[in-house]
Amino acid sequence: MIDTDVLVIGAGPTGLFCVHQLGIIGLKCEVVDNLDKIGGQCIELYPDKPIYDIPAISVCTGEELTKNLIKQIKPFKTNFHLGDRVEEVKKVKDNWIIKTIKGKEFNTKSIIIAGGVGSFEPRKFSVKECEKFEGKEILYSVKDKTIFENKTVSIFGGGDAALDWAIELSATSKVQLIHRRDEFRGAQASVDKVKELSKEGKIELLTKYQLSSIKGDKKIESIGIKHDDDDIKNIETDYLLGFFGLIVQLGPITNWGLNLDKKHIPVNTENFETNQKGIFAIGDICTYPGKLKLILSGFHEGALAARGSFKYARLDEKLRFEFSTTSKRVHSRLGIKKDD
Amino acid sequence: MPKVKYIEHNGKSHTIDVPNGLSVMEGAIQNNVPGIDADCGGSMACATCHVYVKEEWFDKLPKKEDGEEDMIDMAYEPKKFSRLSCQLIVSNELEGLVVNLPVKQT
Numbered sequence: 001m002i003d004t005d006v007l008v009i010g011a012g013p014t015g016l017f018c019v020h021q022l023g024i025i026g027l028k029c030e031v032v033d034n035l036d037k038i039g040g041q042c043i044e045l046y047p048d049k050p051i052y053d054i055p056a057i058s059v060c061t062g063e064e065l066t067k068n069l070i071k072q073i074k075p076f077k078t079n080f081h082l083g084d085r086v087e088e089v090k091k092v093k094d095n096w097i098i099k100t101i102k103g104k105e106f107n108t109k110s111i112i113i114a115g116g117v118g119s120f121e122p123r124k125f126s127v128k129e130c131e132k133f134e135g136k137e138i139l140y141s142v143k144d145k146t147i148f149e150n151k152t153v154s155i156f157g158g159g160d161a162a163l164d165w166a167i168e169l170s171a172t173s174k175v176q177l178i179h180r181r182d183e184f185r186g187a188q189a190s191v192d193k194v195k196e197l198s199k200e201g202k203i204e205l206l207t208k209y210q211l212s213s214i215k216g217d218k219k220i221e222s223i224g225i226k227h228d229d230d231d232i233k234n235i236e237t238d239y240l241l242g243f244f245g246l247i248v249q250l251g252p253i254t255n256w257g258l259n260l261d262k263k264h265i266p267v268n269t270e271n272f273e274t275n276q277k278g279i280f281a282i283g284d285i286c287t288y289p290g291k292l293k294l295i296l297s298g299f300h301e302g303a304l305a306a307r308g309s310f311k312y313a314r315l316d317e318k319l320r321f322e323f324s325t326t327s328k329r330v331h332s333r334l335g336i337k338k339d340d
Numbered sequence: 341m342p343k344v345k346y347i348e349h350n351g352k353s354h355t356i357d358v359p360n361g362l363s364v365m366e367g368a369i370q371n372n373v374p375g376i377d378a379d380c381g382g383s384m385a386c387a388t389c390h391v392y393v394k395e396e397w398f399d400k401l402p403k404k405e406d407g408e409e410d411m412i413d414m415a416y417e418p419k420k421f422s423r424l425s426c427q428l429i430v431s432n433e434l435e436g437l438v439v440n441l442p443v444k445q446t
Contacts, residue, residue: 046385126417159410183409245387248379
């Protein structure tokens with residue numbers, strides 16, 4: 001069990017700056033994020049895309065913004081629990097007890113949800129029968145590529161993940177690459193390589209096809225794929241790999257007793273607390289009259305939520321407002337020495 | 341004001357007056373038409389405003405810009421006449437447009 005003042009859910013820009021604001025006022029926090037790296041949508045969706053509306057920064061990419069935010073919170077030595085997801089949230093006396101899917105437990109005074117639009121999960125095949133094979137012969141990521149040796153693998157998708165795995169596995173497996181159209185969105189070099197391997201007969205390329213059915217009881221025997229013009233082809237395969245990008249799901253957040261407005265959590269604009277005392281929501285996931293889904297709004301919301309959580313963490317203390325320019329306490333929290 | 345007809349997967353249809361200049365996605369969101377999520381708010385960064393357009397309408401619509409087809413790869417059950425409704429800007433030419441909504445968006 002990890003004891004902390006605040007648990008921050010989400011390591012996107014809003015969560016990161018909130019960590020900074022918590023550190024400034026002397027609160028300790030832990031951060032959990034479903035992705036395996038820090039940065040949220042900025043890293044997952046647009047690491048290279050320029051952002052033009054961060055105050056005082058004319059232009060920066062999602063990756064640069066993330067790097068700078070990480071640098072800014074370095075003095076606070078915050079623990080990040082990546083690739084993990086908060087599953088269960090329970091109120092016990094004055095504290096919140098939190099469990100993650102990896103089995104970690106936190107005991108915290110308050111929770112700040114900076115979950116963006118939810119957690120990223122791979123988009124799955126829409127054919128219903130796929131469910132019973134998922135995690136076994138139907139996979140959405142590769143953990144151990146040796147299982148495919150000398151097997152037939154049907155790879156679905158048109159992005160880099162699909163192309164890269166088709167190229168890599170073609171050395172040791174029989175690979176069928178299936179995509180819904182003739183064009184691929186992956187890197188040109190990979191597309192060229194796949195086409196070359198296809199000519200050499202090392203990859204079977206099936207375009208304008210999508211999965212339509214699965215045959216098999218305990219194991220997959222064959223699959224049906226359907227062409228744009230409705231022609232159906234049955235092919236044998238041992239494994240299916242689906243690479244259709246990521247979707248966002250609110251996931252377990254819906255079970256924590258929070259009011260929801262469509263996929264958003266209503267908050268008050270004084271401290272961004274939700275209907276549950278001690279649970280705050282900031283950034284894209286929160287909603288209130290006039291809400292703007294901008295990173296800068298998330299920064300503001302995080303600053304206020306951090307201060308809102310103070311009363312739960314320090315019952316007998318009053319929070320004093322201090323400027324970072326002059327406050328000795330803030331300077332010591334930032335690790336700034338007199339001579340700096 | 342052009343009328344746009346949204347047909348849910350279960351067959352229920354909604355005919356909405358959508359002002360020129362709004363997207364077909366915005367027309368749905370502002371009038372609480374279920375079946376269009378639009379998680380990213382119209383920046384072509386997700387595929388949750390995915391719709392199917394009738395073949396006869398498909399050629400009349402503005403052509404897909406770079407990136408739309410890539411996003412459609414990641415939609416739920418994409419088909420030949422799939423579009424992202426955030427990219428369909430309503431104008432007089434689109435009077436009477438019919439879009440069918442997929443079973444779900446995520």
